[in-house]
Amino acid sequence: MPATRSDIIHQLQKDILLWQGFTPPAATAVPVGLGPVEAAFPRGVFPAAAVHELLSETAEEAAVTSGFVAGLLSPLMRRGGACIWISATRRLFPPALKAFGVEPERVIFIDLNREKEVLWAMEEALQCEGLAAVVAEVKEISFTASRRLQLAVEQSRVTGLVLRHQPRDLNANACMARWRIRPVASEPEPGMPGVGFPRWQVELLKVRNGKPGSWLLEWSAGRFCPVLEKRVAQPQAPARKTG
Amino acid sequence: MAQRFVTIWLYHLVTDWLTIRRPDLRQQPFVLAAPDHGRMVITAASTAAQAQGIYAGMVLADARAILPALQVFNDRPGLAEELLQALAKWCIRYTPFAAIDPPDGLILDASGCAHLWGGEAPYLEAIITRLQAFGYQARAAMAGTIGTAWAVSRFGSAHFMIDSGKEQEALLYLPPAALRLEQETVERLQKLGLVNVSHFINMPRTALRRRFGQELLQRLDQALGREEESIQPLEPVQPFQERLPCLEPILTATGIEIALQRLLEALCNRLRREGKGLRTAVLKAFRVDGRVVQVSIGTNGASHNADHLFKLFAHKIPTIEPALGIELFVLEAPKTDALSPQQETLWTGGCGLESPRLSELVDRLANKLGAHCIHRYLPQEHYWPERSARPAASLDEKPATAWRSDVLRPVRLLPEPERITVAAPIPDYPPMLFRYQGQVHRVRRADGPERIEREWWLEAGPHRDYYVVEDEAGRRYWIFRSGHYDGSRPHWFLHGFFA
Numbered sequence: 001m002p003a004t005r006s007d008i009i010h011q012l013q014k015d016i017l018l019w020q021g022f023t024p025p026a027a028t029a030v031p032v033g034l035g036p037v038e039a040a041f042p043r044g045v046f047p048a049a050a051v052h053e054l055l056s057e058t059a060e061e062a063a064v065t066s067g068f069v070a071g072l073l074s075p076l077m078r079r080g081g082a083c084i085w086i087s088a089t090r091r092l093f094p095p096a097l098k099a100f101g102v103e104p105e106r107v108i109f110i111d112l113n114r115e116k117e118v119l120w121a122m123e124e125a126l127q128c129e130g131l132a133a134v135v136a137e138v139k140e141i142s143f144t145a146s147r148r149l150q151l152a153v154e155q156s157r158v159t160g161l162v163l164r165h166q167p168r169d170l171n172a173n174a175c176m177a178r179w180r181i182r183p184v185a186s187e188p189e190p191g192m193p194g195v196g197f198p199r200w201q202v203e204l205l206k207v208r209n210g211k212p213g214s215w216l217l218e219w220s221a222g223r224f225c226p227v228l229e230k231r232v233a234q235p236q237a238p239a240r241k242t243g
Numbered sequence: 244m245a246q247r248f249v250t251i252w253l254y255h256l257v258t259d260w261l262t263i264r265r266p267d268l269r270q271q272p273f274v275l276a277a278p279d280h281g282r283m284v285i286t287a288a289s290t291a292a293q294a295q296g297i298y299a300g301m302v303l304a305d306a307r308a309i310l311p312a313l314q315v316f317n318d319r320p321g322l323a324e325e326l327l328q329a330l331a332k333w334c335i336r337y338t339p340f341a342a343i344d345p346p347d348g349l350i351l352d353a354s355g356c357a358h359l360w361g362g363e364a365p366y367l368e369a370i371i372t373r374l375q376a377f378g379y380q381a382r383a384a385m386a387g388t389i390g391t392a393w394a395v396s397r398f399g400s401a402h403f404m405i406d407s408g409k410e411q412e413a414l415l416y417l418p419p420a421a422l423r424l425e426q427e428t429v430e431r432l433q434k435l436g437l438v439n440v441s442h443f444i445n446m447p448r449t450a451l452r453r454r455f456g457q458e459l460l461q462r463l464d465q466a467l468g469r470e471e472e473s474i475q476p477l478e479p480v481q482p483f484q485e486r487l488p489c490l491e492p493i494l495t496a497t498g499i500e501i502a503l504q505r506l507l508e509a510l511c512n513r514l515r516r517e518g519k520g521l522r523t524a525v526l527k528a529f530r531v532d533g534r535v536v537q538v539s540i541g542t543n544g545a546s547h548n549a550d551h552l553f554k555l556f557a558h559k560i561p562t563i564e565p566a567l568g569i570e571l572f573v574l575e576a577p578k579t580d581a582l583s584p585q586q587e588t589l590w591t592g593g594c595g596l597e598s599p600r601l602s603e604l605v606d607r608l609a610n611k612l613g614a615h616c617i618h619r620y621l622p623q624e625h626y627w628p629e630r631s632a633r634p635a636a637s638l639d640e641k642p643a644t645a646w647r648s649d650v651l652r653p654v655r656l657l658p659e660p661e662r663i664t665v666a667a668p669i670p671d672y673p674p675m676l677f678r679y680q681g682q683v684h685r686v687r688r689a690d691g692p693e694r695i696e697r698e699w700w701l702e703a704g705p706h707r708d709y710y711v712v713e714d715e716a717g718r719r720y721w722i723f724r725s726g727h728y729d730g731s732r733p734h735w736f737l738h739g740f741f742a
Contacts, residue, residue, distance in 0.1 A: 066655075070742070091655040096653055104622075105620065108601075109618050109619065112612060128600055130601045130604075183718050188688070
């Protein structure tokens with residue numbers, strides 16, 4: 001009996017996912033290489049055809065969030081796709097994208113004056129099937145606006161990423177997942193001087209039908225690498241001698 | 244197709260214009276005068292004034308002696324030309340080739356236009372009626388050459404429609420002045436008793452040339468069609484242009500949309516046949532009240548997709564003010580590019596920068612938000628960080644060099660480096676701590692320095708020594724010292740944030 005019961009529960013969970021609009025991932029789904037993080041999503045696959053929300057408070061957090069997003073864009077754009085980056089206050093330095101495996105010339109930046117235009121442009125861009133991803137930097141997003149974006153994404157299956165810097169209120173919205181990326185002290189190879197690979201604390205605060213969690217990731221060798229055991233930080237000299 | 248020209252003579256151009264603006268002057272004798280050699284000379288006289296024996300070229304004082312009640316207005320140099328320009332622009336609804344013929348005429352190349360008005364007679368009739376309705380007194384003639392049309396419109400008496408090939412008959416009984424000759428030549432001809440063209444048209448050419456110069460022969464040849472004569476159209480005719488005259492004036496947005504769709508289809512078919520795509524397009528609407536309103540669009544890549552172009556125009560249709568109605572639509576493509584046929588097969592597929600759907604999206608965004616919002620960057624061979632990327636000119640521009648991947652660059656770069664205060668051991672160690680926006684950051688790890696020299700051929704200034712630093716919380720920054728330690732304390736700046 002217990003076997004059948006678990007079967008029933010399993011089947012019910014699958015059905016619920018279907019009713020909620022989670023179609024099984026297409027055969028062409030791109031693995032984004034997030035490793036253990038992907039297990040948090042329904043069916044264990046990063047939902048590419050969805051809108052994700054990434055929060056940041058400080059300028060440093062905004063920078064690591066941009067880095068994380070660039071890391072996500074690189075597998076999404078691997079098949080020659082283009083990306084649109086919409087912002088009203090852009091600080092992103094295009095040549096830096098190269099380090100995350102993104103060809104900066106394949107990114108089209110749309111620099112606007114008002115936030116309202118950003119959301120309009122994002123919705124318009126998400127309806128375009130010829131794109132790999134759309135990134136928008138926007139402070140506030142209402143439930144209605146996020147629902148519109150989600151509907152556009154379900155049609156076109158383009159990945160939408162909303163970077164929210166210093167949001168005033170964290171209202172409920174229709175985004176698939178809410179992320180928060182924080183910088184973590186890097187650790188170079190033992191005995192090596194200088195700054196190590198970018199290392200982030202990736203938090204999944206909310207995820208629809210998934211399990212939120214927190215992971216330590218590092219960007220090295222052109223992919224996300226989970227940092228498994230936390231090594232004890234060695235007390236180090238403040239700076240290396242150069243020259 | 245035989246060439247046909249219409250010349251229009253507005254023999255009271257300036258005075259008619261004044262009468263239109265001031266209807267109270269209609270029956271009054273008035274003149275326009277301008278100073279010439281220290282006296283006022285009449286430049287134009289109204290019909291009522293002419294009936295009193297006042298004519299253009301008369302000294303104003305003489306005219307006042309004839310008619311003390313004469314009203315005088317100041318003439319402005321260039322006024323007549325401006326009026327002609329405006330009228331010629333208005334005439335574009337009858338033919339794309341309209342030219343001015345100072346001081347008081349217009350020349351239209353009507354080849355292949357008249358059938359739209361049901362024949363040459365109704366065509367000429369329509370022009371004259373409309374001009375007279377405006378209040379201009381006009382005479383027009385149509386002929387196979389400009390010279391004959393000019394002569395008949397000025398001096399003709401009964402027939403103003405001259406068939407091609409019958410120019411000579413039409414000219415025979417006109418005075419020599421009808422040939423657009425200089426005053427001197429006309430006077431000499433008259434002195435010799437040659438008061439009609441028929442008197443000298445059959446004279447030996449050598450005799451005519453010897454006595455009256457080359458000009459007479461040239462004018463005669465031009466009038467008879469033996470010599471080609473060209474006109475300078477007021478607006479250069481675009482190679483890609485479609486016209487849609489309307490039977491009834493169009494007043495509604497739906498009407499404009501239908502007209503636009505038809506024009507776009509015709510233009511796109513033509514572009515497709517010639518393997519081209521348009522980059523800019525202008526829709527001109529000629530209104531009944533003589534004004535022209537226009538809207539224009541631009542695309543990022545050459546396109547001949549009528550649906551897409553219609554969408555771009557759709558945003559702008561509400562800005563077209565039809566007023567009393569629009570009687571002619573003209574769609575022009577001033578800028579076109581070659582469009583290779585391979586791109587056509589990609590019309591539905593593809594997902595890269597070449598994807599037509601992406602360029603359509605960018606066109607839509609550019610037309611709504613302004614093209615200045617849209618940026619794309621290409622690598623540039625400069626070490627100076629601010630100059631290491633340059634904006635691309637178009638969506639399909641390829642990078643000339645590779646992006647640098649050997650050096651680490653911050654994800655976020657401040658547009659202006661911000662001052663920080665540091666504690667750093669000299670000569671070129673990274674700082675031990677720095678203060679940015681009131682917060683102290685203790686540097687735990689650092690890389691550098693990476694010296695970047697200012698490009699002296701572009702600007703002068705100190706070099707920068709960049710360090711990648713990480714503070715105790717794991718936040719990574721790009722900071723630099725500007726210049727050397729030479730006596731004074733060098734300034735430190737924060738320039739970016741690493742991921």
